Amino acid sequence: MILRIHDTYQRTKVEFVPHDATHVQFYVCGPTVYDYAHIGNARPIVVFDVLFRLLQRLYPKVTYVRNITDIDDKINARSAETGEPISEITARTTAQFHEDIVALNALPPTVEPRATDHVAEMIVMIEDLIAKGHAYAADGHVLFNVPSWDEYGRLSRHSRDELVAGARVDVAPYKKDAADFVLWKPSTKNLPGWDSPWGWGRPGWHIECSAMASKYLGDVFDIHGGGQDLIFPHHENEIAQCLCDKPSEGFSKYWMHNGYLMSEGEKMSKSLGNFYTINELLREYPGEAVRLLLLKTHYRQPLDFTKSGLDEAKRELDRFYGALRGLNVPRVEGDPADAVVEPLTDDLNTPLALSALHASLRDLNNVADPDAQSVAAQSLMRSASVLGLIEQDPEDWFRWRPANAGGLDDDAIEDLVRQRTGARSAKDFATSDRIRDELAEAGVVLEDKPDGTIWRRG
């Protein structure tokens, strides 16, 4: 099966030809750990999780590297602001991040390197860049010299002149060229720092991904991913660093970038405070609804993330889990349906894949024979798994309730259901309906099936 992806370098869809067909390797820029991850962070996590799942179906071995950025001036600023030690901020935030994305059913990457563990590699790369004439030390800083490399700007399609003309910040006096960017900068004694040939200091932002990608994936690998906003300057600079360091190698063969997010119709902005953190959404909605909402839009399209969208995603999942509920079909390994995989091989067309999943659901709902049901249900589940959906126990899905939700607990509900069942068998429909109304009031919906009554939280 041929995989086609949109390559940012070429700005077009291309056939994916791995560097090594027995072992596909890709790198995605992970979070900077200073605060709760927001929904904008969740999109690349979910999108590239689908890519990971798909690649695992198509190739024998896949290595997925996603870093944790735990050196950053935002972290330092947060620590200065709150007094919490940097190591505690990063440890706490990393743990929170992991907890959040597990709820989104994202598989762990193969390797999750942290910047602080790779400063030595960064220093080596910086030394090489200086030796090769692409970087220079000045005033305790080391800077990458942009005019030293002709190809600079190829990914983002910016020329050096445009960049300088459009610059929003003053040019630091130690820069040879206005477009030069920092590889290493000095630290004061109350900031995180490491000994280096240029004194006590810390790395610039871009060098960490270059160093970690090279370390875990080698000098050439297949795909580098991230949010669209990383194209410039982050990825542009990563490319410059790696290709200048190892001119004969290719670095990443393909680049994939997910589109930006809006929130409730407005652009997300920290100053407006109108972004949702994953954590706060998880108190109100199941993580799977968040995941589905993100996958309902193609990854390169803009996506307006809304709570009404989450409500809709949850209703959709109710249908899937409702069809599987009570079937007790075991999960077995097997191939997903082509109708679901094929759209994914066309640049991760998740909306089209989801429509095939809905067709599969209809098929399941249209069969009555238990054997046929079992076959249809397994097919549905296997297909959904490529998207990381419908992987939980349906009972758990229907019993999920928001954090701090009031109302009835499971035992209280089941007690009322039993009372109602008694009333119904006595043909006391007045009592039966009264109990139904009472439960409905508490957000519980009943379904009378031939073999008994089941309930769910609506």
Added chain:
RNA sequence: GGUCCGGUGGCAGAGUGGCUAUGCGGAGGACUGCAAAUCCUUAUACGUCGGUUCGAUUCCGGCCCGGACCUCCA
């Protein structure tokens, strides 16, 4: 100013040079003690102005609107 992306039915959202996805919601029907769930049926669409074409929502151009990026925000 530069670079780039998008505008599809009430909403979400694919896709295609002619056969007009899918979902949510709405309407009608079947089923049900009543419901719910499910199934069936159904309505409503491609920003705007031109061009190419036998034919354009789909290709080309102008315009309008929205958004992103332009030195550290996914």
